[in-house]
Amino acid sequence: MFWCFLSGVLIVASVPPWGWWPAAFIGIAVLDRLLSGQAALRRLRRGFLVGLVWALIGTIWMVDLTPAGWVINALVHASFMGVASLVVPANNGRRLALVGAVTLAEFGRWSWPFGGIPLATLAQGQAAGPLTPVVRVAGPLLLVALVVAIGVALSALFDGRRANKWSALTIGVASFALVLSGVLAALAPEGQFVDEMKVAIVQGGGPQRTRATPSGASTVFSNQIEANQLVEKGVDLVLWPENVVNPDPPTNSPLPNRLYSDQAAETLSMEAKRLNAVLIPGWFLQDDSDPKANLNYSTAIDSNGMVIDRYDKVRIVPFGEFVPLRSLIEVFAADLLPARDVRAGNGPAVLKTPVGNLGISISWEIFFEHRVRDAIKNGGEILINPTNGASYWLTVVQTQQVASSRLRALETGRWVLQAAPTGFSAVINPNGKVIQRTSISEQTVLHATVERRSGLTWATQVGIWPMIILSFLLILIGHKEPEEEPEPA
Numbered sequence: 001m002f003w004c005f006l007s008g009v010l011i012v013a014s015v016p017p018w019g020w021w022p023a024a025f026i027g028i029a030v031l032d033r034l035l036s037g038q039a040a041l042r043r044l045r046r047g048f049l050v051g052l053v054w055a056l057i058g059t060i061w062m063v064d065l066t067p068a069g070w071v072i073n074a075l076v077h078a079s080f081m082g083v084a085s086l087v088v089p090a091n092n093g094r095r096l097a098l099v100g101a102v103t104l105a106e107f108g109r110w111s112w113p114f115g116g117i118p119l120a121t122l123a124q125g126q127a128a129g130p131l132t133p134v135v136r137v138a139g140p141l142l143l144v145a146l147v148v149a150i151g152v153a154l155s156a157l158f159d160g161r162r163a164n165k166w167s168a169l170t171i172g173v174a175s176f177a178l179v180l181s182g183v184l185a186a187l188a189p190e191g192q193f194v195d196e197m198k199v200a201i202v203q204g205g206g207p208q209r210t211r212a213t214p215s216g217a218s219t220v221f222s223n224q225i226e227a228n229q230l231v232e233k234g235v236d237l238v239l240w241p242e243n244v245v246n247p248d249p250p251t252n253s254p255l256p257n258r259l260y261s262d263q264a265a266e267t268l269s270m271e272a273k274r275l276n277a278v279l280i281p282g283w284f285l286q287d288d289s290d291p292k293a294n295l296n297y298s299t300a301i302d303s304n305g306m307v308i309d310r311y312d313k314v315r316i317v318p319f320g321e322f323v324p325l326r327s328l329i330e331v332f333a334a335d336l337l338p339a340r341d342v343r344a345g346n347g348p349a350v351l352k353t354p355v356g357n358l359g360i361s362i363s364w365e366i367f368f369e370h371r372v373r374d375a376i377k378n379g380g381e382i383l384i385n386p387t388n389g390a391s392y393w394l395t396v397v398q399t400q401q402v403a404s405s406r407l408r409a410l411e412t413g414r415w416v417l418q419a420a421p422t423g424f425s426a427v428i429n430p431n432g433k434v435i436q437r438t439s440i441s442e443q444t445v446l447h448a449t450v451e452r453r454s455g456l457t458w459a460t461q462v463g464i465w466p467m468i469i470l471s472f473l474l475i476l477i478g479h480k481e482p483e484e485e486p487e488p489a
Contacts, residue, residue, distance in 0.1 A: 008053025028151020047085025058120025097478025312345025
């Protein structure tokens with residue numbers, strides 16, 4: 001039990017906000033030793049416990065929003081790790097198989113259930129580490145595979161008298177993969193310069209753990225307008241966070257201290273004209289065509305004050321923006337559920353504006369590499385990420401989001417602009433370096449000159465499939481060695 005706990009703690013220690021990226025290698029090495037020569041049931045149990053510790057700590061912020069969701073997410077994560085450990089053989093080939101199995105486990109939980117929950121990932125844990133440029137080659141799954149490969153090679157170095165040809169093979173394969181990935185990362189295309197753009201990211205500020213209320217929505221909007229007065233003249237693009245424009249439904253008798261759509265739209269139009277810039281605000285409101293649905297979208301307002309494009313969020317948050325299996329859950333907990341689900345969009349992830357094509361990933365979407373690939377393949381020249389972490393406890397999810405933005409910048413060869421109402425807002429260059437970042441709760445504006453860029457990296461072109469195929473092959477190769485006699489469970 002202790003060693004399972006230690007392995008999970010070491011792996012999650014690599015993930016932001018802690019960010020001790022070398023700890024993941026040691027955590028994987030401990031996991032490998034835990035699986036050595038074990039019966040199937042014991043491998044399943046040990047992998048499950050490692051995943052459970054990893055997830056419970058890495059998503060601790062969720063307990064403030066949905067304690068049940070925190071536990072369920074941890075159990076799902078742990079189950080993926082348990083199955084990954086189960087499919088690894090007890091023989092000496094387990095180390096090659098473990099690389100493939102953990103890579104597939106990470107992909108699985110990023111994708112399922114309900115669209116996936118890619119939080120506290122091995123890839124995010126390496127965002128500040130030296131391996132990260134390899135994501136240009138084959139995306140975050142290659143980064144995951146390298147982390148596991150280094151971990152099992154580290155374990156093999158300590159085999160001592162138990163060392164055999166598989167120990168040497170593991171170290172050799174890991175070394176070759178590391179060198180090859182580094183060479184390919186240096187050769188991989190990074191995109192090409194098109195033009196420069198002056199941008200401003202507006203953070204209205206305010207306390208964390210802010211909940212959505214009618215009066216609160218008015219205050220948030222007022223904070224944004226107040227901060228918008230700090231934007232310097234001469235900028236091309238002004239980016240606002242997700243859903244800071246949260247008006248009440250229209251009414252015949254408007255109430256004081258409330259925000260309404262027509263009032264917000266007029267104010268935003270005036271601000272765009274005043275600054276002579278494209279303004280991108282984030283809206284959240286009830287769908288006029290469906291009283292049971294909400295909308296979460298960003299608009300592009302040109303310097304004439306006209307709305308010229310709109311993007312509706314496609315990848316919405318399970319149990320946050322929609323309730324999976326709602327009809328079933330309502331039987332038991334109807335009073336605890338939000339009245340309406342967000343209606344997911346289906347359009348391309350790009351806003352076309354006079355200052356360039358803006359690839360867009362709203363909030364949660366930045367965690368999904370396929371959403372960003374959609375943005376870039378549809379002509380996105382920079383990537384914008386309007387988000388809202390104001391209701392979250394601590395800064396765990398915010399730091400993981402910055403890490404994801406760094407990965408997406410490297411994967412695509414694009415600048416990433418992240419805007420949050422209470423932090424973190426950030427400017428990230430195509431090399432994944434955080435050029436500027438705000439503090440939590442401050443009211444401020446980030447000004448920067450960024451590049452519009454074109455072209456596709458290899459990761460953007462090929463997607464996930466090369467790593468999926470390679471992972472299955474590693475598992476098959478690992479099973480070629482005859483089984484050892486496992487220790488009794």
